[in-house]
Every structure is written in structure tokens, then in C-alpha cells.
Amino acid sequence: MADTRHFLTLLDFTPGELQQLIQRASKMKQDHHARTDERRFTGHVLGMIFAKSSTRTRVSFEAGMTQLGGHAMFLSPDDTQLGRGEPIEDSARVISSMVDIVMIRTFGHDIVETFAAHSSVPVINGLTDDYHPCQLLADMQTFHEHRGSINGKVVTWVGDGNNMAQSYINAARQFDFELRIACPPGFEPSSELLAANRDRVSIVRDPKTAAEGAHLVVTDVWASMGQEAEQKARAAAFAGYQVNAELMSRAAPDALYMHCLPAHRGEEISAELMDASDTVIWDEAENRLHAQKAVMEALLLANR
Numbered sequence: 001m002a003d004t005r006h007f008l009t010l011l012d013f014t015p016g017e018l019q020q021l022i023q024r025a026s027k028m029k030q031d032h033h034a035r036t037d038e039r040r041f042t043g044h045v046l047g048m049i050f051a052k053s054s055t056r057t058r059v060s061f062e063a064g065m066t067q068l069g070g071h072a073m074f075l076s077p078d079d080t081q082l083g084r085g086e087p088i089e090d091s092a093r094v095i096s097s098m099v100d101i102v103m104i105r106t107f108g109h110d111i112v113e114t115f116a117a118h119s120s121v122p123v124i125n126g127l128t129d130d131y132h133p134c135q136l137l138a139d140m141q142t143f144h145e146h147r148g149s150i151n152g153k154v155v156t157w158v159g160d161g162n163n164m165a166q167s168y169i170n171a172a173r174q175f176d177f178e179l180r181i182a183c184p185p186g187f188e189p190s191s192e193l194l195a196a197n198r199d200r201v202s203i204v205r206d207p208k209t210a211a212e213g214a215h216l217v218v219t220d221v222w223a224s225m226g227q228e229a230e231q232k233a234r235a236a237a238f239a240g241y242q243v244n245a246e247l248m249s250r251a252a253p254d255a256l257y258m259h260c261l262p263a264h265r266g267e268e269i270s271a272e273l274m275d276a277s278d279t280v281i282w283d284e285a286e287n288r289l290h291a292q293k294a295v296m297e298a299l300l301l302a303n304r
């Protein structure tokens with residue numbers, strides 16, 4: 001519906017609102033660690049539609065909604081009419097008439113857009129082939145908690161120009177940082193997205209050059225969900241694109257590295273970095289919980 005707010009990409013919130021969200025997420029984290037969660041959404045229901053697998057997204061949304069005082073409902077296309085061809089538009093009208101907020105993880109980004117256009121309640125993108133905005137909120141919260149503002153900093157993306165890379169392009173715009181993307185030819189993010197963000201985002205093929213002086217280095221799997229058949233070919237194409245101690249030695253002395261997980265040790269990231277005692281990767285994963293609680297709170301309040 002026209003006046004319902006959604007979170008399908010980072011561009012659905014203003015830069016100021018995004019800053020408020022990550023501050024709110026850090027406050028909710030403190031409250032949760034002190035076991036003083038507010039539980040202000042008693043009786044509210046989150047519908048969670050998962051057309052792809054998930055550990056972090058499912059656990060964080062379900063735990064998060066419970067901590068807000070509400071209930072989360074897991075809906076799989078395998079056992080709903082979504083998997084038997086009921087139109088997205090009809091499903092959106094019906095599901096949104098019964099729940100207060102919806103999260104969708106699916107393939108085409110157009111599916112979440114269509115659902116949102118026919119939903120009377122807020123819709124959150126829990127990952128599509130094109131974007132993963134919830135992960136970016138957690139990443140931005142993590143950087144902020146460990147290093148302060150990311151404004152004006154240099155971020156290096158190493159690997160596939162996938163949904164995470166594209167979300168980093170939106171983040172470069174909304175959080176105002178320089179983004180260098182090191183990817184092999186043929187694995188670039190969308191050319192339209194690159195063209196629209198030419199002022200802050202560049203393709204720097206060589207990971208070593210791209211990592212020079214960076215404040216944050218980020219990577220992700222070489223074959224995303226839905227690309228399992230390409231795993232072998234991609235492993236060959238991405239040889240030399242591993243984030244490891246040698247690459248990090250080129251970055252700024254206090255640089256952080258992140259990975260949305262799940263990770264493949266020895267492929268896109270070394271086991272040494274994954275298992276380092278000072279990595280922020282586990283904090284990054286935990287922050288999914290807090291960042292999404294902040295998003296759900298903001299959208300539920302906006303839709304009252």
C-alpha cells in the first residue's frame with residue numbers, strides 16, 4: 001500500500017534514519033545483555049517467508065521478535081501455497097491482513113517489491129539475489145561500535161559482485177565512504193548501480209591494490225545460494241581473491257575485516273583470520289539480532 005514503509009534496500013531509509021537505527025541497535029544490544037528488553041510489541045506477529053536456507057537471519061528475526069514481546073511465524077514455500085503457484089500479490093494481501101510485519105528471503109528482488117506493493121504491513125528484505133540490507137545494518141553497527149564513524153573511510157570489497165557487494169554500494173552512498181571493489185572480470189556488481197555511484201565506488205581489480213590503506217575489508221562466498229552448480233568454476237575464477245593476513249597487512253594498521261557468514265575457510269577467507277581471537281566477525285553476526293530489532297521497531301511504529 002502506498003503509505004506503508006518497507007525496508008527492501010538501504011535506500012528506503014534516509015542517511016539520518018540509518019544512523020539513528022544503528023545507534024538504537026547498540027542501545028537495544030546493551031538492554032538485551034542486561035536482560036532489560038522493553039517487550040513493547042506484545043501480541044505482534046512477524047511472518048517470515050524463507051525461499052532460501054538461513055541460520056542467522058532466521059534465528060535473529062525469530063529471537064528478535066520474541067524479545068520485542070511478539071511472535072514470529074516461519075513460512076516455507078514448500079508447505080504454503082506460495083510453492084504451489086499462488087500469486088505473490090494474493091499472498092501479500094492475505095498474509096499482511098493477518099500479521100503486523102513480514103520478512104522475506106527469496107531469489108528475485110522483484111518478488112519482495114511485488115509483495116511489498118500489495119502488503120498492508122511493512123516488508124523487510126531478508127536477502128534477495130540483489131541485496132542484503134539487514135546484513136549491512138549489522139556491519140555498519142559493528143564498525144561503529146569498534147571504530148566509530150565510517151564516514152570518509154575506505155572500505156574494500158574482495159570477491160563476487162553479489163547481493164552483499166551491491167548492498168555495500170548502497171551503504172557507501174548512505175554512510176558516505178569510499179568503496180573499492182576487487183573482483184575478477186565478469187563478476188562485477190550491476191553496471192547501473194556502479195554508474196549511479198561513480199563518485200564513491202570504483203572497481204580496482206587487484207585485491208592488494210584495493211586493500212592499500214583500507215579501514216575495512218569485506219568478503220563473502222564465491223558461489224551464493226542458487227549458484228551451487230557454478231561452485232567449481234567460480235573457485236577457479238576467484239583464485240587470488242582470498243582475504244588473509246598478507247592482504248590485511250596492506251590495510252590500515254587498525255583495519256577490521258568482516259564476512260556475513262557462512263564462510264568457507266581456505267577459500268574467500270583464511271582459517272587464520274576466521275579463528276583469530278580479535279576478529280569482529282562473531283560480533284557482526286550477533287549484531288543482526290540487534291539491528292533487525294531496531295528496524296522492526298521503527299517500521300512497526302511508523303505503521304501505527
Ligand code: CP
Nearest residue numbers: 054055056057260261
Ligand atoms: N549472513 C546471513 O544472512 O546468514 P544466513 O544465511 O545464515 O541467514
Ligand code: NVA
Nearest residue numbers: 162220224225260261
Ligand atoms: N551472498 C550470499 C550471502 C549469504 C548470507 C548468498 O546470497 O548466498
